Amino acid sequence: MRIATWNINGVRSRLDGALAWLKETGPDVACFQEIKCTDEAFPAEAFEGLGYNVAVHGQKGFNGVAILSKRPLDEVAVKGLPGDAADTHSRYIEAVVSRPEPGPEPRPEAHNGSRNGGVVRIANLYLPNGNPIGTDKFAYKLAWMRRLQEHVEGLLGLEEPLLIVGDFNVIPEPVDARNPQSWADDALFQPETRAAFRTLLNLGLTDAVRACHPEPGVYTFWDYQAGAWQKDHGIRIDHILMSPQAADRLKASGIDKFTRSWEKPSDHVPVWVELA
DNA sequence: ATGCCGGGCGAAGCCCGA
Numbered sequence: 001m002r003i004a005t006w007n008i009n010g011v012r013s014r015l016d017g018a019l020a021w022l023k024e025t026g027p028d029v030a031c032f033q034e035i036k037c038t039d040e041a042f043p044a045e046a047f048e049g050l051g052y053n054v055a056v057h058g059q060k061g062f063n064g065v066a067i068l069s070k071r072p073l074d075e076v077a078v079k080g081l082p083g084d085a086a087d088t089h090s091r092y093i094e095a096v097v098s099r100p101e102p103g104p105e106p107r108p109e110a111h112n113g114s115r116n117g118g119v120v121r122i123a124n125l126y127l128p129n130g131n132p133i134g135t136d137k138f139a140y141k142l143a144w145m146r147r148l149q150e151h152v153e154g155l156l157g158l159e160e161p162l163l164i165v166g167d168f169n170v171i172p173e174p175v176d177a178r179n180p181q182s183w184a185d186d187a188l189f190q191p192e193t194r195a196a197f198r199t200l201l202n203l204g205l206t207d208a209v210r211a212c213h214p215e216p217g218v219y220t221f222w223d224y225q226a227g228a229w230q231k232d233h234g235i236r237i238d239h240i241l242m243s244p245q246a247a248d249r250l251k252a253s254g255i256d257k258f259t260r261s262w263e264k265p266s267d268h269v270p271v272w273v274e275l276a
Numbered sequence: 277a278t279g280c281c282g283g284g285c286g287a288a289g290c291c292c293g294a
Contacts, residue, residue, distance in 0.1 A: 009282075009283065009293085010282090010283050010284075012283090012284095013282090013283060013284090014283095034283090034293085036283065036284065037284090060284090060285090061283090061284055061285065061291085061292085062283085062284075062291080062292060062293080063292095129292085129293060129294060130294095131293080131294065169293095169294075183294090186294070187294085188294065221294075223280090223281075223293095223294065224280085224281035224282055225279080225280040225281050225282090225294095226279090226280055226281090227280090228281095235294085237294080264282090267281085267282080267293090267294080
């Protein structure tokens with residue numbers, strides 16, 4: 001079962017590329033961030049034509065997240081990150097997806113929920129950028145991360161296979177940037193930002209890409225500006241974090257870097273995991 | 277120090293991003 005996440009930087013202007021990527025890689029679940037449109041303007045029919053069920057939490061002009069799933073979306077549990085009724089940004093959507101029937105695999109079902117064939121809970125997020133530091137935008141980012149921490153603590157109590165995916169806007173470690181010193185004053189790489197991300201991981205989550213790819217040079221974002229792609233000045237800020245019950249089923253993880261050289265690319269590329 | 281590039285909005289130039 002393949003689950004992928006992609007900040008597509010505008011779903012309508014990126015529709016042809018999104019459809020080509022879905023056809024080429026065939027994820028069972030695809031999570032988008034920065035769809036930059038309302039629920040009504042989301043091109044659901046195009047994705048339904050490829051066999052996907054669609055759940056959208058959109059917003060006019062910017063932000064916005066969506067989940068596509070070939071399996072039924074059993075429960076679109078949450079739209080909008082809990083913990084602050086005054087936060088109007090559309091940055092979080094959570095759904096439960098039924099896993100494919102297990103087939104001949106003899107694995108017992110004790111650790112993956114109890115419904116038929118088991119389920120995977122998908123939390124799809126677009127974490128605030130937070131720049132510039134020292135402003136209310138950075139305070140909003142840190143507050144958002146605290147709210148995420150509290151929400152994830154609750155989810156982990158369910159003891160389900162859980163994937164927390166999306167654009168975290170966090171460079172976790174120096175190895176996750178080609179030129180870490182150039183991000184020293186950026187919200188994505190502040191000590192407070194990195195500490196909040198570690199606190200999240202320390203709940204017992206596994207960073208799927210890093211678990212499979214310990215080497216340097218693994219990036220998910222290259223700025224449009226200053227020839228960042230051509231010079232490979234990338235950063236790794238799009239992540240898939242797994243609960244223990246999901247990590248038990250990890251088979252592989254990777255980055256679809258090839259989309260960055262397409263015509264009119266997103267500045268982010270897709271990240272995926274393959275689960276048993 | 278700022279802009280570089282790019283989408284959205286809306287019809288010029290600003291907001292937002294990372």
